[in-house]
Structure formats: C-alpha cells, structure tokens
Amino acid sequence: MEIVSDSGEGAQKCGQVFGAVSAKMGNGVWTVEIIPAEIQPPARVPEGASGFRIRLGDRPITNWGDATNLVVAFNEQVLLARHRVGALAEDAVLLVEDKWAAHDDESIRAAWERGMEELSERRYRIVPVPMEELCLTIVDDAKKGKNMFALGMLACLYARDLTRVKEQIAQTFRKKSEAVYAKNISLMELGWSWADEHLDFRIDVPVQEIDRELVVMNGNEALGLGAIASGMELCAMYPITPATSVSHYLSEAFEKFGGMVHQAEDEIAAAGVAIGASYAGKVAFTVTSGPGFALKTEFLGLAVMTETPLVVVDVQRGGPSTGLPTKVEQSDLLAALFASPGDAPHVVIAPATIEECFHVMIAARRIAETFRTVVMVLSDANLATGVTPFARPVPDARWQAAPLDLSPVPDGLKPYAWNPDTGLSTRIIPGRPGGMFTLTGLSHDEGSKVAYSSGIHQRASTMRSRKLAVLSELLVPPAPYGAPEGDLLVVGWGSTKGAIEEAVDRARAAGLAVSSLHLRFLSPMEPGLRDIFRRFGRVMTVEINYSDERGDPHITEDNRRRGQLAMLLRASTLVDVDCWTRVPGEPLRPGAIHDAIRGRVPRGVDT
C-alpha cells in the first residue's frame, strides 16, 4: 500500500504510524519512503510525488515487494507518477482526494480529467474521497490533517487495533500540545468512520504472535547504533545523500556515549580526521556515498599502506558522478575494492538486511583493529530508508575496543613487526614510551624506515595481502538458500537478499530447481564458492548495477560488460558466471527477479 502526496503534506508521518502499529500487532512490515529529488518541488506535479510504501505480511517481510494494491493519493498528479513508473498492481484500489474535480481553476479541472482518463487505461478501481471537505470540518488548513484522515481510512480497511493507533499518534506527536493530539485523533476517527461507511471491502492480513523482542528502525539508524555498540567514538563525515542520516542520528545520540560527529570541511578531510584519530588510538569511521568515496580514496590507500585501522561506510546511490542521489544502486562494489591506486588490499563487507547494518559495524571495527586494515561497509539507499522490525540486539561490552594501551613498548618491537605467517603486527600508538617512529605512506620496512629497494616492497606487499588470506580462512563458507544443488544458483550481495529469496521461493514453488547464495564478504571473497557453484547447472548474479544485455546491438560474449559481482566471481572461480542486473533507480522487485530466473530456467510445472 502507498500514501502519496505533494511534499510536506505528511504522507510519510501517516505511513510511519501505520507501519509501527502493524509491526506491534504482529505483522511483517517493510516500509520505504518515496522521496522527490527536490526539497520543495512545486505542488501537483508528478515528479514531486512524496510518500510512503508499506508492505504488510503474515510473516517477516524482507523487501518492498512488487506492485501496490492500495493507494491513498492527495492529488491525481502524484498518483499518475506512481502509475507511470509501474508501481501499481493491475487491479489496485486508488483512494483519491476529489476536490480537484470541481476546483475553481479550470486548468486544474482539465488536468484532473486528463489524469482520470490516463488512469482508466488500466483496471484500477478509482474511489474519489472528499478528504479536504471533511477535514475542514475539524481543522482550518486541510494540509495539516489530511494525513491523519488517510491513516484512519487505512486503519479501518486493514482492521488495525484502534488503541494502538491512538498510542502511536500520541508518541509521534509527543512534543506537540494536547490540542494537536486531540485534533489528530478526531481526524483519524473521521477517516475511519468515512471508510467504514463508504467502502465495501476490507483487507485481512493475519498477525503472528510476537515471541521475541523486536526493534524497528531504518538501515542508517542501525549503522549508527551499531557504531555506538562497537565502541567507536568518532564519526567524521561531510553531508551527502543518502548517507547523511547516519550522522543525523549520531549527532543527537553519540555524545552521551562519549562519542562525537565531526562534520569536516570536505570528504577528504573527513577521511583524514578519522585516520588521525585512529592512528592516535581507537578506530574511527567515516560515512559517505559514491561521490564522497571517490574523494577519499587517496586517504584509503594511505590507511592501507600504513596499516592504520579505519572503517569507511558507503551508503550507495546511483552513479556515476552525481547520478541518482536518493535512489538505490549497487555500483560501487568494484570502486570499493579497487579505487585506490597501487595494490591496496582491504576488507569489503556488505550488510544484506537492516538488522545486519547494526551488526556489521561491530564486525567492521573489530576486523579493522585486529587486521590493522581498512574495512569498507557497503550499504545502499534501499537499506538506508527501508524500515523493518528485527530481533533486538543484546549489547555486549566485549563488542567494544579495549581502553588505550599506553604502556612502554617492549625493547626492540618494531612498528611493523610482521608475523611472516600471517602478516599481522602489533600497532604502536603515540604516547607509548620507547615506540617513537614516523609512520609514512612511502614504502617502508618493519621499522617504518623509508625503503626503496624492490625486495622490501615485495615483502611488505605480501604481508599486507596475506592478512586478507588469513581473514578468509576464518570465514565460514556461505550456505545456499534452497537446495545445495540444482539447475540455477542466483548469487547476490547487499540489500537484494530479501527480494532474491522471495523470487527463489516462488520459483521453487513452481517446481524450478533454483537456489540462491548471498555474500557478505566481498573482500576477501567468502571461501568455498567454487565447490558450491559446481553443484549447479548455471550460476547467475542478480545485482542493481549496469550490465550489457546479451543480444543487444554490438554486444558479444567477448565485449559484454557484466555485473560487478559477476566479474569478481568469474575472476576468482573461473566459472562462467552469468548476470541479470538492472539500474531502475529503485529496489529490485521479487517478481522481476522471478521473471529473470524463469528466463534462465525455462522448465517447471506451469511453463
């Protein structure tokens, strides 16, 4: 279901309340914001559509689904936007504010007529609703209240628990006055009674008993909370969509945990401040998105070369360049691995769920510290803005870094005393007597002495690389979702896990021998992949990045540019890994993935 409006009409607040109530009642919930690119787009234009999509289920929901079955729209133009991008199901019910039909302005009436005509191409059921007229019986400005009316209609249609709805409204407007709360309740009740009286259908989504403690948040809040739980104390950043909300959250919360957000003068400085802080003690992190990451890469190389631990979070958006600032893409994978010139081995991890956004920060901090390396965390706009309940984490003091060790350095201990077997060495921080050395980005020996001989560079490069091999030995081979063998294995990474697995479920239900595999570690690559791939007839990645389509003009097997994970897997396994990738500027729909699977495995019971 979706609520769409012009920007500033409160559709998102309505959706948030509805989503929270549904989660508390025991439905699976995934919500995602529909965000226009501009802050204050003009009213009544399709590109200004602002809103909220909520997917409900009788079991945990892992993605935003396919098409919307019910829409509440505050004008026909924003509704047309959703229609034109194919967001609406064939038989969707559209509850539309009807005041535009009889508007004083002739051009608005004409636009309404044209809009209705365009919508009538499909089998939608269009229900005009006098939202404005009814809201004006309670408030002077319907803009400030229509969202609660919409909430009431939805609560009635989906049989939400009225007490919980009221509680959630109280919590949402807790900073406002009692009068505001009372008005919002009246508006919500008005919407409920209108729907109860005028609408002849109800939607039943059975609830499950909640048998464990849950928390609900978006992926960026989870990253921020995870950073706190990991014991990191400095987040250095520069504003960039869609990463900034991590720092919004932390700017409010971090100081009470002994941490701070430093908004630097630019992306480069943010990386530099984080590296300076890490060098001086505890691991710090910087959070950015693609264009910002591009600027940080020289510092990333320095951190790798000097073995200074650092966590870099990239909340990916569409690229290249400024690209699609608010939209999801998984196009930074190869940049995350290879953006730094020279050989700069480091760790790349991609959380697959909002819950993993929390836990990945704890792993990232620990790996960065233990392996004296850079850990990149690749989230994306889908995780950043998606909201879903997950098992409440149980914080553990052991997740955090130990207090600084400022004891004297043992005689003879060098700053890069590489263990020849593992490449690991003990980090020496300033303040430790007897440990004085100059860290340098120049090639250096165990003592951090600038070294130009090829022998030392070869050996040091080996040591930095060996650490990744050691880390990969600690990883458990991933387990396929579905059967361990079959006709097709779909491989994904990052935020697509839920959609891919839902598509696999549908394919398997239709009798196809399809499984999926989801990777968290992209560097080092997770172990055992070749053995897993061997048990499937074909292997195909599903990714939100660009690849050439087979059969397109000029495209051959030799010149075809493939998905980014597909390239990596082909290189590391020598398996002929295929790919199906799209860059629609929105999360992949399970139905589309299912269709792609069908295209690769044209068998099954009903084909």
Add this chain to the structure above:
Amino acid sequence: MSHCALPLLPEQDDHEYELSDYEGARARWCPGCGDHSILAAVQKLLTQEQLVPEQTVFVSGIGCSSRFPHYLKTYGFHGIHGRALPVATGIRLHRPDLTVFVVMGDGDCTSIGAAHWVHALRYNPDLVVLLLDNGIYGLTKLQTSPTTPQGFPTNTQPHGSLLPPIDPLQVALGVTNASFVAQTAEWAPAHLFATLRAAYRHKGLSFVRILQRCPIYAGPVYQKLVTDPARIALLLHEDGVMVPELGKLYANHVAHDPHDIHAARRLAADRDHINIGLFFVDPSRPRYEEIRRVAPRTAAERVALLNKELDRYAV
C-alpha cells in the same frame, strides 16, 4: 600550544631530555636548504621546553619539508600531499594529551591543501602549524607554487610565474577565529626560535609562516632579503616576539600590538618591507577540541545506555 596534560618539567625519573633525545634519521635535504636551520630550531625548542618525545607528534604532508618528522625522534605522521591538517585535527580530537606540530610546504598548505588550511584556522585546534615557504615546488623539481614571485621562471611557467603570489599571512588573517599568525625567516635563527617558542606557548592553532630558502631551485627568491636587512622590519611588542640582539641587524622596527587585527592586516599587506614577528594573537578564541570534548564512557556504561537507546526503537 597546550601543555595541560603534559609535564613541563622532566618526568618522575628526573630524566632530562637532551638535544640528542630528539634526533631521528640524518636529514637528507640539499646542502644550504633552509629546512636544516628550521629543524635545528625545532630541536632546540623541544629540548628547551623539555617536551616528552612519546607525547609529541609531528604531522606532515608531502614535499621536501614534509620529510621533517623522519629527522626527529618523536612520533611522526608523514601522510599525503596537502592533508596534514585533517590528520592533526583527528589526533587532537581523540588525544588532547598529545602535543601536535604540523609541518607543511607552500604547495601543501596554500595549494592542494588550501581548503584544510582555511578550515583548520577556523577550527583553531591546539596545534603548532609551520608553513615552510620556499616559494617553489622542490621535490618535483621546479614548478610554480602559489607563493612563487610573479615573473619567476619555472618548468611549468617558463616565461615567469603568471600571477601575483598568494599571501599566506593575509589569507590567515582573513579567516574567522584564527588565533595566532606570525612570520619569521630561517636565516634569522634567533628570531625563528623565539617565534617557534611563542607559537608553542599559544593555546590554539599557531600559524607560523617561515620564509625558507631553496638554493637549488629558487635561490633568487629571498636573496635580496637575506643580503639587505633593510628590506625587513621587526614587529615589536611585549606580547609579541622580542629578540633584542637582532635590533641592530634589523634597523627597521615597527611597534605593533598583536591584539590589533586591523593593524595586523595592514602590516601583512605592506609592500615596502617584509615584516617579521607576531602579527596577531587572541588566546581567547574557541578551540575546537575543547568545545567538542565529551565525558568518556566505560564499556559497561555504554552497554547500559545502549539498552536504553534500544528501548526507543522497541516494537
């Protein structure tokens, strides 16, 4: 510079640091390079102020002058071109107990790292920031820098540097919240030392532009200044840099109250003389790492607070 958490006197074991305690690798700058004299002055400062080597960090960028940390036996961070200041800021934010020096060349500071320079002056963390300004790119072999005098030929501007040079002092004095701006010259070691000492003792970012000769690529740049002391004027004030023994060599004296920002800007723009001394100081300006200081938390405290925080998100 802050000495809040630092013992000014020798540590408990009564160890007195000598010059040799601060000597790192043998300096590999060209013979006659002004950096040698700056290194000597810095080592003298460390010795005289008895800075604890392990609690002292020198951060540099890239360029001839950025080799500086290698030649000292303190902690050092020889990072990337133009980015010494963010690194130093990160160190100060996390470890206010450490004394941090930043050494940059004119390319580092006024060109590739100019954004960081401006903003670091505004953040005003407690750092001693030395701009070793030889008016040329030396390590990459004779290219124009922003401070190269107009008309001076280089490999990238063979018909002479195209534009009037940037004036680091005027830039620094134009930045809101800058708290210490001074100029000195490496060929006047007594003045150099006195300026470094004043910079070290100032709490906040002390920006010191040091005129520094590069005899290999830019010999003529400061030649007239060196040979003709009449081209130099000493800024004198009891709150500034006073070196009485230089009074005779440098006969031009300007009484300048370093608390007067307008006079400081006028003197920086003076084209009749090169003024050396303290242009501006205001120890009351806010220091970033101090206004950002937060109470530390133990792991257990953090766990308890985190549980409370998670309650806010509970379903």
